[in-house]
Amino acid sequence: MHNMLKELRRDKLAVIALVLLGVIFLMAIVGPYLAPFDPITQNLHERRLGPSLVHWLGTDEFGRDILSRLILGSRNTLFIGFLSVAIGLSIGCVLGVIAGYYGGFADSCIMRAMDLMLAYPYFLLALLIVATLGPGMTNSTIAIGIASVPTYSRVVRSSVMALKGSLLVKAEEALGATDWRIIILHVAPNVFAPVIVVATLGVASAVLGGAALGFLGLGAQPPTPEWGVMLSGGRSYLIDAPHIALAPGIALALLVVSCNLFGDTLRDILDPKLK
Amino acid sequence: MYVEKPQHNENDTLLCVRNLKTHIRSDAGEIRVVDGVDLQMKRGETVGIVGESGCGKSMTGLSILRLVPGPHGRIVSGEILFNGQDLASLDEKEMVRLRGNEIAMVFQDPMTSLDPLFAVGDQIGESMRFHQKLSRKEARNRAIELLKLVGVPSPELRIKDRPDQLSGGLRQRVMLASALSCKPSLVIADEPTTALDVTIQAQILELIKQLREETGTSFILISHDLGVIAENCQHVSVMYAGKIVESADVRELFDNPLHPYTTGLMESIPRIGVRKDRLEAIPGIVPNPLDLGEGCAFSPRCSCSEEHCEQKAPPLVEVCPGHEVRCWKYCNHL
Numbered sequence: 001m002h003n004m005l006k007e008l009r010r011d012k013l014a015v016i017a018l019v020l021l022g023v024i025f026l027m028a029i030v031g032p033y034l035a036p037f038d039p040i041t042q043n044l045h046e047r048r049l050g051p052s053l054v055h056w057l058g059t060d061e062f063g064r065d066i067l068s069r070l071i072l073g074s075r076n077t078l079f080i081g082f083l084s085v086a087i088g089l090s091i092g093c094v095l096g097v098i099a100g101y102y103g104g105f106a107d108s109c110i111m112r113a114m115d116l117m118l119a120y121p122y123f124l125l126a127l128l129i130v131a132t133l134g135p136g137m138t139n140s141t142i143a144i145g146i147a148s149v150p151t152y153s154r155v156v157r158s159s160v161m162a163l164k165g166s167l168l169v170k171a172e173e174a175l176g177a178t179d180w181r182i183i184i185l186h187v188a189p190n191v192f193a194p195v196i197v198v199a200t201l202g203v204a205s206a207v208l209g210g211a212a213l214g215f216l217g218l219g220a221q222p223p224t225p226e227w228g229v230m231l232s233g234g235r236s237y238l239i240d241a242p243h244i245a246l247a248p249g250i251a252l253a254l255l256v257v258s259c260n261l262f263g264d265t266l267r268d269i270l271d272p273k274l275k
Numbered sequence: 276m277y278v279e280k281p282q283h284n285e286n287d288t289l290l291c292v293r294n295l296k297t298h299i300r301s302d303a304g305e306i307r308v309v310d311g312v313d314l315q316m317k318r319g320e321t322v323g324i325v326g327e328s329g330c331g332k333s334m335t336g337l338s339i340l341r342l343v344p345g346p347h348g349r350i351v352s353g354e355i356l357f358n359g360q361d362l363a364s365l366d367e368k369e370m371v372r373l374r375g376n377e378i379a380m381v382f383q384d385p386m387t388s389l390d391p392l393f394a395v396g397d398q399i400g401e402s403m404r405f406h407q408k409l410s411r412k413e414a415r416n417r418a419i420e421l422l423k424l425v426g427v428p429s430p431e432l433r434i435k436d437r438p439d440q441l442s443g444g445l446r447q448r449v450m451l452a453s454a455l456s457c458k459p460s461l462v463i464a465d466e467p468t469t470a471l472d473v474t475i476q477a478q479i480l481e482l483i484k485q486l487r488e489e490t491g492t493s494f495i496l497i498s499h500d501l502g503v504i505a506e507n508c509q510h511v512s513v514m515y516a517g518k519i520v521e522s523a524d525v526r527e528l529f530d531n532p533l534h535p536y537t538t539g540l541m542e543s544i545p546r547i548g549v550r551k552d553r554l555e556a557i558p559g560i561v562p563n564p565l566d567l568g569e570g571c572a573f574s575p576r577c578s579c580s581e582e583h584c585e586q587k588a589p590p591l592v593e594v595c596p597g598h599e600v601r602c603w604k605y606c607n608h609l
Contacts, residue, residue: 167388168389170382171388171389174463176371176375177402177405181405189392190390
């Protein structure tokens with residue numbers, strides 16, 4: 001752990017990414033105390049105001065303070081991003097371990113199902129699921145989670161397969177360890193590194209997916225502050241009042257870039273070959 | 276320091292494998308990797324299995340532990356009597372209890388058979404905590420004792436090391452320590468020295484010899500190297516294409532090799548003091564296990580092959596007490 005921090009510090013970009021992620025997380029946690037205005041109450045007298053000392057980032061098409069909406073929206077955006085990764089990861093890991101470790105018929109069944117899901121573009125699949133489940137933030141989280149299952153299960157499966165064929169597992173078997181013991185004690189920690197990297201990168205695409213669903217009106221429903229929804233609201237005023245769409249857009253970009261940078265660094269740190 | 280499990284009679288049979296057949300299914304057909312192997316060993320004895328790569332010697336070892344890689348591989352028939360109990364008929368639960376506890380296995384490459392994420396002490400202790408329900412602390416103390424037994428210097432410090440901090444020789448010692456951790460009566464060592472350089476090889480072999488004397492553990496030594504076998508074993512079986520072609524006490528086999536394959540193997544070893552420009556090689560390659568045909572599997576490469584060799588496989592005959600060979604040359608007196 002200490003080594004990890006040391007290596008992190010060497011990489012300037014990763015530090016910036018980590019700080020940004022920290023700020024966004026902090027925003028999500030203490031948002032209600034931080035936000036200067038109520039993010040939902042409309043004030044039609046102050047529509048589409050540019051940035052000023054009162055409204056730092058200006059107001060949106062209904063006169064709501066954009067900064068407040070951004071701060072409170074971070075919670076929803078992160079909720080979609082992380083929870084959907086958690087959903088995708090847990091299902092994907094279980095499927096991947098079963099497929100990779102036991103192989104044979106189970107492997108064929110699971111992986112063909114995953115291939116079927118992969119045949120649809122990621123976002124189209126999420127769209128399909130959310131159309132079935134109905135719009136809403138929880139449903140779009142579930143949809144993105146399910147749509148990302150194949151990615152995780154493939155990564156987990158290939159790592160597990162490589163391990164399964166190694167002498168390590170054979171040696172453990174020869175020492176009388178049961179399958180579950182081997183999986184939990186030796187396989188899981190060894191596949192953790194590649195999986196956690198994919199997951200960090202996955203957060204970025206899940207955040208984007210959630211925002212996109214929100215943009216299309218299938219995710220969080222107005223007036224809930226969510227970055228994708230805010231972006232969609234500002235779309236009509238791109239020329240007259242570009243700040244309405246620009247603020248959530250830049251926030252989203254920063255979040256996604258931070259996640260990606262952090263994931264890249266994590267991969268470098270966790271890859272024993274680069275040490 | 277090393278307490279033996281309840282000792283059976285000195286001279287009784289520890290392991291008796293009869294007509295073991297292990298097949299692996301492939302797209303091209305059924306491969307008979309182990310084709311009717313018989314093996315017998317007494318308690319405290321070291322038995323060697325030699326042969327070229329792919330002759331089925333490792334598979335024989337894995338079959339004894341019932342670790343043939345599934346789903347394509349399986350033991351087709353045969354008996355594996357260990358302490359009088361037939362392992363081939365045990366269920367998986369009983370096998371798990373037996374593996375590591377009664378029979379342990381050491382593999383060829385110590386670089387990959389240890390978990391890179393765990394301290395070696397924990398890995399040695401793992402099977403003791405599992406089989407003998409030792410506490411973490413007890414397992415740790417036993418791990419230190421075991422590392423001392425296998426000759427690792429300052430074991431108190433070493434147990435905290437991760438495998439990548441150890442050299443190949445030390446890692447193989449760690450593997451031996453974890454194999455011996457539950458005081459098994461049999462250790463199957465599959466090419467234990469192949470991945471090590473020559474000086475370390477000698478050390479590990481010396482260690483195996485010493486462990487056998489100190490602990491009374493029996494070893495099955497699987498190797499392609501006749502020298503390794505000669506140094507360490509009392510009894511040798513030579514395998515070719517899934518079958519044992521010659522089996523004898525080590526001295527008898529080296530003094531009086533009968534099977535053309537065994538003599539071929541011996542002639543391909545360089546000898547110090549004998550000037551020879553070229554070593555004799557056995558012509559040809561190991562036959563494709565899918566089309567072995569009816570005759571003797573070695574006949575296509577054999578210098579004394581005759582017509583009937585290719586038509587009918589020879590039986591294993593006892594030429595003199597304790598010396599068995601599978602070749603038509605020695606069937607005349609029958």
